[in-house]
Amino acid sequence: xxxxxxxxxxSDAMANDLILVIVGARQTGKTTMLRQLYKDCLQHGETTHxxxxxxxxxxxxxxxAPEKIFSxxxxxxxxxxxxxxxxxxxxxxxxxxxxKLLFDEYRxxxxxxxxxxxxxxxxxxxxxxxxxxxxxxxxxxxxFSEFLLFKQRDELANLLPTRFSPDNFRSxxxxxxxxxxxxxRFFNEFSRFxxxxxxxxxxxxxxxxxxxxxxxxxxxxxxxxxSRIRHPEPYFMMIKxxxxxxxxxMNRNELSKSIGVSVQAIDNYLYVLQKxxxxxxxxxxxxxxxxxxxxxxxxxxxxMGMRNYIVGDFRDFSLRSDRGAFLENLCFRQLSxxxxxxxxxxxxxxxxxxxxxxVMGQYGFEVKANPETFSPSTYTGFRKRNPSxxxxxxxxxxFAEKPTHRIWGAFGL
Numbered sequence: 359x360x361x362x363x364x365x366x367x368x369s370d371a372m373a374n375d376l377i378l379v380i381v382g383a384r385q386t387g388k389t390t391m392l393r394q395l396y397k398d399c400l401q402h403g404e405t406t407h408x409x410x411x412x413x414x415x416x417x418x419x420x421x422x423a424p425e426k427i428f429s430x431x432x433x434x435x436x437x438x439x440x441x442x443x444x445x446x447x448x449x450x451x452x453x454x455x456x457x458k459l460l461f462d463e464y465r466x467x468x469x470x471x472x473x474x475x476x477x478x479x480x481x482x483x484x485x486x487x488x489x490x491x492x493x494x495x496x497x498x499x500x501x502f503s504e505f506l507l508f509k510q511r512d513e514l515a516n517l518l519p520t521r522f523s524p525d526n527f528r529s530x531x532x533x534x535x536x537x538x539x540x541x542x543r544f545f546n547e548f549s550r551f552x553x554x555x556x557x558x559x560x561x562x563x564x565x566x567x568x569x570x571x572x573x574x575x576x577x578x579x580x581x582x583x584x585s586r587i588r589h590p591e592p593y594f595m596m597i598k599x600x601x602x603x604x605x606x607x608m609n610r611n612e613l614s615k616s617i618g619v620s621v622q623a624i625d626n627y628l629y630v631l632q633k634x635x636x637x638x639x640x641x642x643x644x645x646x647x648x649x650x651x652x653x654x655x656x657x658x659x660x661x662m663g664m665r666n667y668i669v670g671d672f673r674d675f676s677l678r679s680d681r682g683a684f685l686e687n688l689c690f691r692q693l694s695x696x697x698x699x700x701x702x703x704x705x706x707x708x709x710x711x712x713x714x715x716x717v718m719g720q721y722g723f724e725v726k727a728n729p730e731t732f733s734p735s736t737y738t739g740f741r742k743r744n745p746s747x748x749x750x751x752x753x754x755x756x757f758a759e760k761p762t763h764r765i766w767g768a769f770g771l
Contacts, residue, residue: 380392384576388445399441406442448483496635500555501553551663602669605686605687608655640656692768697718703716729753
């Protein structure tokens with residue numbers, strides 16, 4: 359069994375009585391993880407049940423009343439507790455009310471662990487916030503280290519950092535060349551085809567492309583259906599425009615004019631895209647929060663395979679015409695392994711001087727396909743305002759130390 363990064367935190371949380379909710383894009387492995395947790399409970403001799411809400415008869419019963427769950431499984435006697443795993447909770451008409459009632463009435467006898475796909479769908483149906491009753495876990499597509507585990511290259515995965523730290527630079531820069539070259543070779547595949555588990559496990563490029571095409575088309579179509587977007591063509595147009603403009607400031611008014619829909623429609627499309635876990639928007643870094651909230655954000659795709667499918671380009675990094683945007687999105691994906699998107703921002707002045715990423719308010723990074731073009735003097739103003747934040751460079755595949763900055767290889771972030 360290949361444990362995902364999120365597996366241990368969820369497993370540890372099984373001991374409390376909160377509802378555990380696992381969300382994420384379709385086909386990221388939520389059901390697989392739920393079944394692994396279920397098997398673990400069985401192996402430990404615990405009372406446990408698994409309910410798949412793709413079974414229409416279960417949905418019909420539970421929509422009538424939450425207590426109808428005891429028509430599917432027995433109510434544990436007083437003093438005992440069963441763990442109940444429910445897959446695809448969003449299929450219920452009112453999942454919020456269902457979970458709230460079971461938690462309030464049976465929290466000492468039922469431990470609930472549930473999955474749900476598109477978060478926008480759950481948000482609309484979760485009329486109660488379940489505050490104090492739930493703990494939310496987001497399962498993304500595979501990280502690079504998880505990608506290596508799926509490739510059965512555990513020894514390479516173990517070389518990669520498990521948390522973000524300046525100390526990572528020294529450990530990664532001192533890797534023997536053979537190990538570094540192997541990591542870069544696998545990282546190239548990861549950067550082209552992304553981290554959907556089925557794509558990673560496919561044995562050749564043609565199969566990867568077919569799986570990606572089917573997965574993304576069916577996923578986006580379900581997003582459109584479930585979010586009740588009445589005119590899908592403008593939504594597709596917006597996704598294509600955003601994929602080609604990764605790393606640029608996102609101007610909603612310009613998108614509105616280019617696509618021919620209202621700004622309100624653009625806002626709705628962006629909401630769906632983000633709540634489907636396909637894209638993330640980051641805000642500008644500023645010590646004045648009010649100013650930060652009034653400036654335009656930037657958008658990145660959560661999976662490189664999806665982004666590359668949309669732009670129709672799966673070439674190696676060295677052969678691409680969009681190396682800058684490609685690498686910037688890839689670096690965002692790498693950095694997001696360590697921290698929430700709210701802790702990743704960018705810096706931009708009115709004269710358009712820009713620093714690509716500020717991470718956790720402590721580390722500054724400029725992304726460069728060619729690190730030799732980096733000019734430290736460009737960021738003098740940033741350093742004066744933020745003297746505690748270092749400014750380094752990220753490139754695709756090399757680590758080097760300069761008198762004024764360090765160059766990080768994206769594969770080892």
